[in-house]
Amino acid sequence: xxxxxxxxxxxxxxxxxxxxxxxxxxxxxxxxxxxxxxxxxxxxxxxxxxxxxxxxxxxxxxxxxxxxxxxxxxxxxxxxxxxxxxxxxxxxxxxxxxxxxxxxxxxxxxxxxxxxxxxxxxxxxxxxxxxxxxxxxxxxxxxxxxxxxxxxxxxxxxxxxxxxxxxxxxxxxxxxxxxxxxxxxxxxxxxxxxxxxxxxxxxxxxxxxxxxxxxxxxxxxxxxxxxxxxxxxxxxxxxxxxxxxxxxxxxxxxxxxxxxxxxxxxxxxxxxxxxxxxxxxxxxxxxxxxxxxxxxxxxxxxxxxxxxxxxxxxxxxxxxxxxxxxxxxxxxxxxxxxxxxxxxxxxxxxxxxxxxxxxxxxxxxxxxxxxxxxxxxxxxxxxxxxxxxxxxxxxxxxxxxxxxxxxxxxxxxxxxxxxxxxxxxxxxxxxxxxxxxxxxxxxxxxxxxxxxxxxxxxxxxxxxxxxxxxxxxxxxxxxxxxxxxxxxxxxxxxxxxxxxxxxxxxxxxxxxxxxxxxxxxxxxxxxxxxxxxxxxxxxxxxxxxxxxxxxxxxxxxxxxxxxxxxxxxxxxx
Numbered sequence: 001x002x003x004x005x006x007x008x009x010x011x012x013x014x015x016x017x018x019x020x021x022x023x024x025x026x027x028x029x030x031x032x033x034x035x036x037x038x039x040x041x042x043x044x045x046x047x048x049x050x051x052x053x054x055x056x057x058x059x060x061x062x063x064x065x066x067x068x069x070x071x072x073x074x075x076x077x078x079x080x081x082x083x084x085x086x087x088x089x090x091x092x093x094x095x096x097x098x099x100x101x102x103x104x105x106x107x108x109x110x111x112x113x114x115x116x117x118x119x120x121x122x123x124x125x126x127x128x129x130x131x132x133x134x135x136x137x138x139x140x141x142x143x144x145x146x147x148x149x150x151x152x153x154x155x156x157x158x159x160x161x162x163x164x165x166x167x168x169x170x171x172x173x174x175x176x177x178x179x180x181x182x183x184x185x186x187x188x189x190x191x192x193x194x195x196x197x198x199x200x201x202x203x204x205x206x207x208x209x210x211x212x213x214x215x216x217x218x219x220x221x222x223x224x225x226x227x228x229x230x231x232x233x234x235x236x237x238x239x240x241x242x243x244x245x246x247x248x249x250x251x252x253x254x255x256x257x258x259x260x261x262x263x264x265x266x267x268x269x270x271x272x273x274x275x276x277x278x279x280x281x282x283x284x285x286x287x288x289x290x291x292x293x294x295x296x297x298x299x300x301x302x303x304x305x306x307x308x309x310x311x312x313x314x315x316x317x318x319x320x321x322x323x324x325x326x327x328x329x330x331x332x333x334x335x336x337x338x339x340x341x342x343x344x345x346x347x348x349x350x351x352x353x354x355x356x357x358x359x360x361x362x363x364x365x366x367x368x369x370x371x372x373x374x375x376x377x378x379x380x381x382x383x384x385x386x387x388x389x390x391x392x393x394x395x396x397x398x399x400x401x402x403x404x405x406x407x408x409x410x411x412x413x414x415x416x417x418x419x420x421x422x423x424x425x426x427x428x429x430x431x432x433x434x435x436x437x438x439x440x441x442x443x444x445x446x447x448x449x450x451x452x453x454x455x456x457x458x459x460x461x462x463x464x465x466x467x468x469x470x471x472x473x474x475x476x477x478x479x480x481x482x483x484x485x486x487x488x489x490x491x492x493x494x495x496x497x498x499x500x501x502x503x504x505x506x507x508x509x510x511x512x513x514x515x516x517x518x519x520x521x522x523x524x525x526x527x528x529x530x531x532x533x534x535x536x537x538x539x540x541x542x543x544x545x546x547x548x549x550x551x552x553x554x555x556x557x558x559x560x561x562x563x564x565x566x567x568x569x570x571x572x573x
Contacts, residue, residue: 003307006026006314007126010090011134015082022135024076028140029289031069033147036285038062039275048274058499060475080135087301091310098314100321101406103386115199117193118313122306125189128299133550136292140170145298147282150526151392154271154279157261165254170290178297181239185301188232189309196226236298243294244249251287257451258283284528332397333363334493334524336383343375343382343390352378354547356392365525367535369568370544376528377418380498384410414492420483422471426465427456430471430482450485452478494524530571543567 013016038061045055144166151158200456202209202218209215259280266273296412340357353375360366368376381387382394385406394401401409412433422430431443443463447453459465462538471479517525517537525533535541536555543551543565545556549566558565 003304003311004129006094006311007087007091007129007150007303007307008134009128010094011052011083014083014086017079017086018135019223020139021076021080021083022142024072025135026289028069028072028076029139029143029286030146031065031072032288033143033282035062035286037278037282039066040281041274041502042294044274044277072237080131080423084130087130088123088127090235091126092119095119095123095310098317101317102313102322115198117196118309120311121192121196122189125302125306129303131291132299133303134298136296137291140166140293142310143286147286151283154275155265157265158258158279158283161254161261162286165250165257165287167292169250169254169287170293173243173250174294174297176246177239177294178301179241180238180242181298181301183301183531184232184236184239185298185303186305187230188236188302189305191225191229191232193309194231194347195222198222200224203516210571229351237299240295246542247294247343248278249286251284251288251291254287255280255284286462288342303311325556329420332399332408333362334412335397336360336494337393337395337398338379339393341382341389341397343378343387343389345387351547353382356547356549358542358549358552360524360526362524365537365539366527367538367541368526368528368544369530369532369535369541369565370550372530372531374544375547376544377498380415380417380526380528383414383496384415389489412489412492413494413496414487415481415496416483416487416498420486422467422474422479422482424466424469426461426466427459427463427482431463431486431489435460438489446485446489449488450481452481452485455481492523494526496526496528498528499530532565 038058042055042058042062045058096119099115144163148162151162198221199220202222209218259276262271262276262279265271266276325537337359338356341353342351343353344351356375356379368379372377378387382389383401385401388402395405396409398413424432428443431446432438435442440463444453447456456463457467467482469472471482474482484497527538529535538555540552541555541558542549543563545564551558551561553561559569
């Protein structure tokens, strides 16, 4: 249960609803007992042909318990499911907050299918925790105390029989089920995670699978995962069937024991014979309170396995969050400094950045160029704290960014990556991601600067047009311009364009360059590109190679040096 404690803590604040759900559940079982007992008593009394008026109270009782059972069951389901959905809602927020510090570096190391299985499947599994694991034992105790006290009024032997068979069905049988089904829940969760992973991988890589004729291999992997999942479910079904059979046997043996004791008491003239059916059927119907306890053990193992996977992810995120800065320092100057920064993606891998030292004053326009793999994009990832340097410091406004919260660092920067992510939403909603409170005029102005406003107006729904998953309804250039409009709307003091113009035609790229230069008059502008024409007029150009700054200076200076920059220029970069 240690992996479920954090979930149970989310249930405790809802204790008034929990208590109400337990009370309603106990009243539902009590109504069932009352219905069966009064029905049996009515039939037994009616067989003696008493005056009809003597039966009126019993007849009303049958009707009352029949109606109240349905009413109590309805409200019990309403309240208990409300508790469950509220807990699931809290859990989703906890999981998201837990994994957010892992983005994007650590999350990229996790397979997307496994991550999806955790944040969707493992969370959904917890809907059984309250309904089928925690609530039934408490309801069973309430029913035992209530109906056991009622039976003691006639004879304490009835209460002892009820308690003995309740313990057998509610304690011994679940322990047996737990032993028989040990490991099935864990196997089911793992098989489901593998199947999710295989299916998502095949969907994401479907064009390649079709092109290389590997669909058969994909189907085989999915079938293997499905077979493993089906095998675990069949094993669980066998254990459930055995538990149901033993539960039925226990309940009927309990009824038989009460009936035998009742016959003895009737013969001894200690109770009236007309009560025999009422007592026996009342005991039989009371086992509704413990009927779900054996299955609860199977759900418990499944909950524990899913809870463990979620807790590992959340704890990893929280531990990483503790390592990040806590200083909230708004209004920092838009100046950057790299001081002997080193970074590599693997502990024993090559250095992607090696002793990078450079100062970028506020308001400067900086170009960063170099061949692929030189470490240009890695600089950006370090700036926004997607990764942390292995050595050295990065300073924003004179403050080490490790001392700042990631939120403060990112609020000071507007970034357009080489492949920006666009959500399956409207153009307006994708733009408002940068500034939720922006007015329509601000949206239009940002789109005009990015040279995409006229295109948006040409669409049937304009800014309310859906652009599809990852902006699939737009061309590559349109996606880039929309992403640039989004970062312009953010209006951050530091603008970073990482190959942001790679999908644009030369005319649009030149116009956008002029617009960015005008916009960056009082801002720091960093442009990472392979198109050297784009950085020709920058205040300073950094040339990266093998993780080091090989050259830096203005275009004219670098051309005179006849070094790496000039060679790139002559190659037509």
